[in-house]
Amino acid sequence: xxxxxxxxxxxxxxxxxxxxxxxxxxxxxxxxxxxDPEAMITYATGNTMVSVYEATETxxxxxDIPFHRTRAAHLDEYWPANPDLDEFSFVRYLRNRVFKxxxxxxxxRFEIDGTAADPSEEALRYNExxxxxxxxxxxxxxxxxxxxxxxxRGTSFAQKTHFTRLSQETIDRDHVERGLSTPENVITxxxxxxxxxQRILMVAFGAKKGGYLHEALYEPITFECPASVLRIVGKKxxxxxxxxxxxxxxxxxxxxxx
Ligand code: GLP
Numbered sequence: 001x002x003x004x005x006x007x008x009x010x011x012x013x014x015x016x017x018x019x020x021x022x023x024x025x026x027x028x029x030x031x032x033x034x035x036d037p038e039a040m041i042t043y044a045t046g047n048t049m050v051s052v053y054e055a056t057e058t059x060x061x062x063x064d065i066p067f068h069r070t071r072a073a074h075l076d077e078y079w080p081a082n083p084d085l086d087e088f089s090f091v092r093y094l095r096n097r098v099f100k101x102x103x104x105x106x107x108x109r110f111e112i113d114g115t116a117a118d119p120s121e122e123a124l125r126y127n128e129x130x131x132x133x134x135x136x137x138x139x140x141x142x143x144x145x146x147x148x149x150x151x152x153r154g155t156s157f158a159q160k161t162h163f164t165r166l167s168q169e170t171i172d173r174d175h176v177e178r179g180l181s182t183p184e185n186v187i188t189x190x191x192x193x194x195x196x197x198q199r200i201l202m203v204a205f206g207a208k209k210g211g212y213l214h215e216a217l218y219e220p221i222t223f224e225c226p227a228s229v230l231r232i233v234g235k236k237x238x239x240x241x242x243x244x245x246x247x248x249x250x251x252x253x254x255x256x257x258x
Pocket of ligand 1: 048
């Protein structure tokens with residue numbers, strides 16, 4: 001592992017393999033639970049997090065670190081999405097990969113309801129949930145255009161949980177990676193919710209994500225790149241990536257400064 005230095009971000013770790021990224025990220029999650037057994041944790045979904053949650057479960061099974069008092073939130077959900085029927089539902093993903101394996105009781109899972117008749121009302125309700133349960137750790141991936149959660153390019157950093165339409169870039173990505181029936185509308189925690197967390201963990205691997213991160217970390221801090229907000233709260237941010245992402249981050253940086 002090597003540490004990449006950045007003037008605003010507290011810690012950037014680059015690991016030699018995706019497996020090592022997953023274990024390092026899992027250890028950050030476990031540290032939050034050790035510090036506060038009732039920690040409220042915001043979980044991201046997506047392909048990146050699959051190995052992170054598997055690593056977390058493996059360590060938990062070996063060490064008996066209890067999750068049964070923790071509380072769980074999530075970043076975003078498609079709308080409409082029915083976790084019992086729709087493969088693409090993020091709630092379905094989290095129930096299967098996080099909530100059930102880590103034995104987080106039903107009453108401590110705060111799910112965004114993708115079946116809500118009025119998605120804007122549901123966003124308001126979720127915002128209330130977050131204001132009553134301050135988040136100890138927000139786990140993030142990064143998507144097209146540097147999106148975090150489903151906050152696309154142009155989203156204000158003051159935006160709270162809201163109902164919105166995805167960018168064409170994300171819709172195209174979803175159709176390739178998640179299937180043609182994936183909805184084009186979503187409910188997402190806003191950037192204002194995300195940056196209120198006590199600690200923020202971002203995980204990314206591969207060259208494409210390295211490119212998104214480069215824009216976020218080395219180009220101007222602007223609503224046009226949602227992940228660039230992480231530099232404003234950089235003291236509480238840890239970014240864990242692999243060498244492929246790091247190479248892209250560093251290559252671009254050298255070409256920018258030369
Ligand atoms: C998705 C989700 C994010 C996720 C990101 C990366 O669209 N809204 O919560 O972190 O994009 O997803 P993946 O890991 O599948 O590339």
